[in-house]
Amino acid sequence: MDSRTEKLLGADNYQKLRESRVLLVGAGGIGCELLKNLVLMGFGEIHVVDLDTIDLSNLNRQFLFRKRDIKQSKATTAIKAIEHVSNSKLVAHRANIMDVELFPLSWFHQFAVIFNALDNLEARRYVNQMAQFLQKPLLESGTAGFDGYIQPIIPGSTECFDCTTKETPKTFPVCTIRSTPSQPIHCIVWAKNFLFAQLFASGSSTTSDEDLGTENPEEIKRIQQETNELHELQDYAKAGDESKIVDIFRKIFVQDIEKLLAIEDLWKTRQKPSPLYDIEIGGPVCKDLNVVWSIQEQTNAFVEATKRLMRRMTDEKQIEFDKDDQDTLEFVSTAANMRAHIFNLPQKSVFDIKQIAGNIIPAIATTNAIIAGLSALASLRVLSLIKNSATAKPLELNMAFTAMASKISSHRYLSNPQLASPNPKCPVCSIKRGVINISNNELKNIRLSHLMEAVREKYSYPGEISVLDKSTQRLLADFDFEDLCGKTLFEINIKNGTILLVADERCDETELRCPTEFYIACGTEGGLELPDIEVPLVEVLAPSETPDDDHEVQQSVTAEGAIILDEEEENPRKRPLDEAPEPTSKVAKIDEGEVLLLD
Numbered sequence: 312m313d314s315r316t317e318k319l320l321g322a323d324n325y326q327k328l329r330e331s332r333v334l335l336v337g338a339g340g341i342g343c344e345l346l347k348n349l350v351l352m353g354f355g356e357i358h359v360v361d362l363d364t365i366d367l368s369n370l371n372r373q374f375l376f377r378k379r380d381i382k383q384s385k386a387t388t389a390i391k392a393i394e395h396v397s398n399s400k401l402v403a404h405r406a407n408i409m410d411v412e413l414f415p416l417s418w419f420h421q422f423a424v425i426f427n428a429l430d431n432l433e434a435r436r437y438v439n440q441m442a443q444f445l446q447k448p449l450l451e452s453g454t455a456g457f458d459g460y461i462q463p464i465i466p467g468s469t470e471c472f473d474c475t476t477k478e479t480p481k482t483f484p485v486c487t488i489r490s491t492p493s494q495p496i497h498c499i500v501w502a503k504n505f506l507f508a509q510l511f512a513s514g515s516s517t518t519s520d521e522d523l524g525t526e527n528p529e530e531i532k533r534i535q536q537e538t539n540e541l542h543e544l545q546d547y548a549k550a551g552d553e554s555k556i557v558d559i560f561r562k563i564f565v566q567d568i569e570k571l572l573a574i575e576d577l578w579k580t581r582q583k584p585s586p587l588y589d590i591e592i593g594g595p596v597c598k599d600l601n602v603v604w605s606i607q608e609q610t611n612a613f614v615e616a617t618k619r620l621m622r623r624m625t626d627e628k629q630i631e632f633d634k635d636d637q638d639t640l641e642f643v644s645t646a647a648n649m650r651a652h653i654f655n656l657p658q659k660s661v662f663d664i665k666q667i668a669g670n671i672i673p674a675i676a677t678t679n680a681i682i683a684g685l686s687a688l689a690s691l692r693v694l695s696l697i698k699n700s701a702t703a704k705p706l707e708l709n710m711a712f713t714a715m716a717s718k719i720s721s722h723r724y725l726s727n728p729q730l731a732s733p734n735p736k737c738p739v740c741s742i743k744r745g746v747i748n749i750s751n752n753e754l755k756n757i758r759l760s761h762l763m764e765a766v767r768e769k770y771s772y773p774g775e776i777s778v779l780d781k782s783t784q785r786l787l788a789d790f791d792f793e794d795l796c797g798k799t800l801f802e803i804n805i806k807n808g809t810i811l812l813v814a815d816e817r818c819d820e821t822e823l824r825c826p827t828e829f830y831i832a833c834g835t836e837g838g839l840e841l842p843d844i845e846v847p848l849v850e851v852l853a854p855s856e857t858p859d860d861d862h863e864v865q866q867s868v869t870a871e872g873a874i875i876l877d878e879e880e881e882n883p884r885k886r887p888l889d890e891a892p893e894p895t896s897k898v899a900k901i902d903e904g905e906v907l908l909l910d
């Protein structure tokens with residue numbers, strides 16, 4: 312197979328391929344396919360990073376894994392499975408790609424190209440940022456069911472992952488979830504993000520001063536009281552006192568519903584809920600996860616799942632919901648179904664609830680294979696290794712979508728619009744970047760004010776600057792906050808891997824010094840070394856000003872990778888970034904990538 316690649320690429324390019332070291336982030340659905348492709352193409356050295364272990368539900372599509380591999384590291388197992396056909400050096404890392412101690416910025420430097428095969432926005436954004444720091448080509452990809460995309464990102468020349476808005480997760484009003492559910496999904500969100508979170512996890516983010524989406528004072532009082540009472544039930548859960556399960560059941564499915572019924576205004580236009588009276592607590596459990604259980608079976612399984620979770624609480628102290636953790640899944644499924652029954656809504660099987668609560672769109676092996684194939688092929692163009700279709704300019708490269716996703720054309724399965732140049736309003740690629748080298752010793756000597764002065768002087772920033780720790784979103788200094796300026800960098804927790812954003816905060820100027828992100832790289836030697844970069848003055852764009860057509864939004868990607876495009880045939884959507892919905896301060900974030908409650 313090597314000789315075939317050599318024929319296609321030519322001897323010189325093939326040699327370059329053999330000498331290239333590449334990074335694959337994620338060894339899941341796309342990652343397994345991509346690893347196979349990269350090995351068969353003959354890249355010289357391939358590093359695979361994945362933080363997770365193999366789960367039974369991965370086996371239907373992550374073809375490098377077998378049943379015997381369950382609970383083993385994905386990165387290590389994937390490499391073991393492919394080693395026997397590999398002519399490449401393969402290196403596995405079972406770790407989080409965002410771990411700055413294991414993978415500082417300088418570590419990324421060794422790779423010719425980075426392949427993202429991830430499943431969440433946070434990690435995608437992080438790798439995108441690293442690629443921007445190092446000006447490394449990144450091949451971003453994602454799938455959701457039949458939908459899929461690949462996006463080559465050439466920092467400085469093409470759009471980055473953050474140049475386009477990404478779809479925000481679905482939202483529900485708090486009052487709908489807590490008082491008046493009208494769809495099964497409302498009961499599932501209640502069971503997972505409220506009930507389970509209050510009893511076993513770190514608690515829901517619903518606070519007393521949050522806007523609850525209702526003006527009814529009685530309802531607001533009841534919601535707050537219910538939250539407080541559930542805190543008490545958490546003490547039972549923590550103590551592992553199984554005799555209290557009956558009390559928990561009666562409180563949630565009888566007394567709380569009676570309190571809701573007492574707020575008569577709620578039921579003027581809605582069907583009243585019916586508390587779960589006359590149910591025996593405890594009994595045989597149904598094992599078939601694909602059918603909807605009777606209400607008695609739901610109760611029995613709820614009691615059993617609660618017992619199992621209570622036993623675990625004594626050791627684990629806190630349990631997070633995980634769709635692959637049968638105890639947490641059965642608790643949430645049965646609680647959601649009992650609530651659905653109370654509110655006269657359809658119930659669902661545990662299997663169906665797993666899909667919804669885990670926010671899963673079934674993964675399709677073929678979509679993963681197509682996307683991984685395109686990503687691998689695109690890397691040859693990105694690295695200019697293809698003899699016959701060499702790319703002179705980065706903007707000649709293409710993105711690719713499956714047609715289901717893009718709806719760009721109903722006649723073709725794959726669409727491949729050309730890449731756009733960076734969006735001047737993109738928070739990631741519209742700014743400058745550099746690395747500040749500093750020794751661990753100096754961190755303890757240098758004060759924030761000293762660092763700010765050095766930055767002002769070297770890059771001609773004015774007096775009015777702000778400094779933000781991007782890693783924690785902490786404001787360290789600005790024109791009316793100087794409390795930390797006298798502290799050393801060590802004291803304000805600036806360390807290896809911290810990213811500082813410095814911005815020109817002058818008002819009423821037509822031009823401002825461009826914001827700069829500084830990556831803090833700590834070593835054992837040297838003093839403070841600022842990077843030699845040019846930080847230009849940039850024109851202040853009026854908020855309503857729209858960037859030119861090239862810089863408009865073409866697609867948005869959900870946390871899972873699904874792409875939302877508009878319906879226009881043969882013409883990718885052009886939507887100014889300004890139209891992107893601003894995050895609202897009333898949003899209560901419950902869980903990354905999942906369901907939000909807002910008013």
Ligand SMILES: Nc1ncnc2c1ncn2[C@@H]1O[C@H](COP(=O)(O)OP(=O)(O)OP(=O)(O)O)[C@@H](O)[C@H]1O
Pocket residue numbers: 336337338339340341342360361362363364368369385406407408409428429430431434674
């Ligand atoms: N920060 C991260 N560092 C390293 N690997 C990551 C990180 N975030 C996600 N991943 C890995 O990316 C892979 C994405 O693969 P995929 O989308 O197929 O998800 P999955 O977890 O394998 O499947 P599913 O979510 O459908 O059960 C996973 O193996 C996941 O562990």
Ligand SMILES: [Zn+2]
Pocket residue numbers: 470471472473474475733734737738739740741
């Ligand atoms: Zn960008």
